[in-house]
């Protein structure tokens with residue numbers, strides 16, 4: 001059995017294969033390279049938050065199952081589910097299926113998304129700019145800041161431009177997570193089990209459990225439940 005799972009995000013197409021036992025990441029591709037994934041699969045499952053790329057994917061894989069919010073069987077509280085990105089809903093579904101009934105589902109990609117689940121119900125969340133976008137925004141506007149790559153810098157205080165900028169991005173993200181974990185405990189009286197996924201999940205090292213295949217496992221689980 002070979003199932004192709006595609007997570008079409010705003011920066012990359014994250015492609016994995018499920019062989020009946022395990023998931024393997026083929027890679028993260030620019031959207032225009034999605035044709036490189038053409039091949040023979042028993043099923044192609046697609047989560048997309050980039051509608052402009054959907055036609056290309058459906059041309060390459062006419063039999064693909066393009067998952068929509070209405071397909072994802074999670075309960076929500078005062079939220080219009082059809083307006084929520086299907087990647088968020090799938091991550092939450094995967095969280096409930098594989099991890100916990102209560103906690104935080106965090107995606108570190110183009111966007112930094114923090115969603116709260118209480119008693120297996122999606123109660124809401126936050127959408128912020130992702131780590132790379134924060135860095136790029138600053139580098140594009142501040143002439144004296146030299147170009148450098150995103151790295152995990154964890155310092156008590158920045159001593160040069162690079163540690164000041166990268167240390168700030170790490171700190172902003174970690175403090176956001178810690179703040180929500182505290183809020184969760186204060187509001188609901190239980191620990192927030194925290195799962196982190198997405199291309200830049202390593203930026204949150206030490207704040208939760210990393211699940212690099214969360215969305216892919218969720219798509220497969222949904223597919224098996226629906227078949």
Ligand SMILES: Nc1ncnc2c1ncn2[C@@H]1O[C@H](COP(=O)(O)OP(=O)(O)OP(=O)(O)O)[C@@H](O)[C@H]1O
Pocket residue numbers: 007008009010011012013014027028029030049087108109110111112130132133150197198199200
């Ligand atoms: N091959 C790659 N190409 C581009 N980015 C990569 C690659 N490998 C890792 N990354 C990192 O992954 C990040 C993008 O993460 P991800 O693929 O989870 O985002 P996305 O799904 O496109 O975004 P979103 O779901 O928020 O719309 C980039 O910011 C980059 O730092």
Ligand SMILES: CC(C)(CO)[C@@H](O)C(=O)NCCC(=O)O
Pocket residue numbers: 009010049083084085086087088109111113127
């Ligand atoms: C938040 C992102 C960008 C994360 O990929 C995506 O889920 C999206 O575009 N969502 C639509 C808006 C929403 O979820 O409320």
